[in-house]
Amino acid sequence: MASGGAFLNLHNVSPARIDSLDDWFTALTQPTALTELAALVVCALLAWLVVRVASRARSVADESSIFFGRRIVDGVLFPLLLLSLAYAAQALLARVLPLAIFKVAIPVLLSLAVIRLGVKVLQVALKDTPLVRALERTISWLAWLAMVLWVSGLLPVLLDQLDDIKWKVGGSLISVRTMLEGALTAGLVLLVTLWISSAIEARVLRSATGSELSLRKAVSNATRALLMFVGLLLALSAVGIDLTALSVLGGAIGVGIGFGLQKLAASYVSGFVMLAERSVRIGDSVRVDNFEGRITDINARYTVIRAMSGREAIVPNEMFISNRIENLSLADTQLLQSTVVSVGYDSDVELVMRLLTEAAIKQERVLTEPGPGVNLTNFGADGLEFTLNYWMADPENGQQNLRSLVNLAILQSLRKHGIEIPFPQRVIHTHVNVVEDVKPS
Numbered sequence: 427m428a429s430g431g432a433f434l435n436l437h438n439v440s441p442a443r444i445d446s447l448d449d450w451f452t453a454l455t456q457p458t459a460l461t462e463l464a465a466l467v468v469c470a471l472l473a474w475l476v477v478r479v480a481s482r483a484r485s486v487a488d489e490s491s492i493f494f495g496r497r498i499v500d501g502v503l504f505p506l507l508l509l510s511l512a513y514a515a516q517a518l519l520a521r522v523l524p525l526a527i528f529k530v531a532i533p534v535l536l537s538l539a540v541i542r543l544g545v546k547v548l549q550v551a552l553k554d555t556p557l558v559r560a561l562e563r564t565i566s567w568l569a570w571l572a573m574v575l576w577v578s579g580l581l582p583v584l585l586d587q588l589d590d591i592k593w594k595v596g597g598s599l600i601s602v603r604t605m606l607e608g609a610l611t612a613g614l615v616l617l618v619t620l621w622i623s624s625a626i627e628a629r630v631l632r633s634a635t636g637s638e639l640s641l642r643k644a645v646s647n648a649t650r651a652l653l654m655f656v657g658l659l660l661a662l663s664a665v666g667i668d669l670t671a672l673s674v675l676g677g678a679i680g681v682g683i684g685f686g687l688q689k690l691a692a693s694y695v696s697g698f699v700m701l702a703e704r705s706v707r708i709g710d711s712v713r714v715d716n717f718e719g720r721i722t723d724i725n726a727r728y729t730v731i732r733a734m735s736g737r738e739a740i741v742p743n744e745m746f747i748s749n750r751i752e753n754l755s756l757a758d759t760q761l762l763q764s765t766v767v768s769v770g771y772d773s774d775v776e777l778v779m780r781l782l783t784e785a786a787i788k789q790e791r792v793l794t795e796p797g798p799g800v801n802l803t804n805f806g807a808d809g810l811e812f813t814l815n816y817w818m819a820d821p822e823n824g825q826q827n828l829r830s831l832v833n834l835a836i837l838q839s840l841r842k843h844g845i846e847i848p849f850p851q852r853v854i855h856t857h858v859n860v861v862e863d864v865k866p867s
Contacts, residue, residue: 462527465519469511477504502546505539537573541566547621616658623650648698651726689744690727696743697726706746706753711821713752714741720822734824754821760793761821763829767836768809770846775802778812778845785835786816791828793817809848 480503481494494501512535516528544565575581588603626649700706701724710721712731719733729746731739745751754761769778779800786798796817804811814836818828840847 458523458525459527461523462519462525462531465515466512466527466531469515470508473504473508473511476507477501502539502543505535505542509535509539533573533576537569540569544569544617547617547624616654619653619656623653626650626653689742692744692747693727693742696747697724697728700724700729700743700746706751707755709755711754711759713754714739714745715749717741718754734822734826759819759821761818761825762815763818763825763832764813764815765829765833765836766803766811766813767840768806768811768847769840770809770848773810773845775810777843778810778840781839781843781845782812782814782836785839786814786832788835789816789828789831791818791820791823792832793819808851 477494494503509532512528512531516525516532519525519528545562548561572581575584585603588606589601591603592601706712706721706724706729708721708724711719712721714731717731717733717739719731719737719739721729722732722738723730724743726743728740728742731741733739767778767782779802782800783798786792787794792798793816798814798816801813801815802810803813814832816832818825837847
């Protein structure tokens, strides 16, 4: 694992340093320092203007964009453009002026660009999680530390010392500097891989709904997994690891999947099968293992189902393939509800049926086609039992609330017309034995 195998080679770092504080003070008090400062201000204003015009020219505002953030200086485009303009200004002024401010400004701008790039890519790829915030702080501290070492002239000295710490592993000679370069290279490769996969996912999932969203989600998940795998191989190759040695590890992983990771592998395969076949889609109302709700997300391993009560269930995708699942939205969204009402035997049957029908029709969410229906379904022990059936087309807006409105309307209507809802009744029969006293004659 030689240092020459890494993409980021720190051997050629040439820090811009001034030997003493007196030299710094002398350089900063020269009239040419004002010219450098003015050039930096012009570069900053020009970069700000270009980013502002570009952000206004965008047809759709997207806060998840890596180039454009919520503010002009929040995205990656502004620090990258400012760094490029500063490099160009440095190259032009170096021909006519001795430079001092640019020797500090360039490392600072480079650190700023690295921080914004790493932070924005992680925010878009991994969303807002505690891991992202920890990685953001790590990138910021490393970037600013490298900038301070570069400007102070300590970076080449430190790298030379790290290069002297070596040990032999197999046939390779490894140093701390080599490991540092390999880690930076691997991090950069994985960062670029996340950037590309996030851009592809955003473009694939844009303006997609229903079954199309499910299919695009499958393509997005497969693309991200493939890019991450390729990025990992490139990172390992950049560090200097022989990829042929991974063949034995790959065989061991295959055996592990075959025996110990059957459920996990089945869930991943089932996830891609679900998204490809579109048997269930994002937005469908389903009932899985006595849990009913609406599918809000389908991932490679699990599916998120949100119930009307606000609870969420994380269901392994294997259950959707191996078990019976009720998809309430597969055919259409119409759902039948029913309620049972008991009235006294002396009630007007036709009036009761009319009142029950009217109570259902008054509700806006109850469909008129097919319309409500009332049937005398049972001669109960306490009274006549009627069953009211009605249809709704929006179960995602709640089912119990509509049932409650219908029941309240029935109760109000029956009370208004003096129709009794009987209490439970029982008939008790008693036997009385009469004993006659017989007097002797």
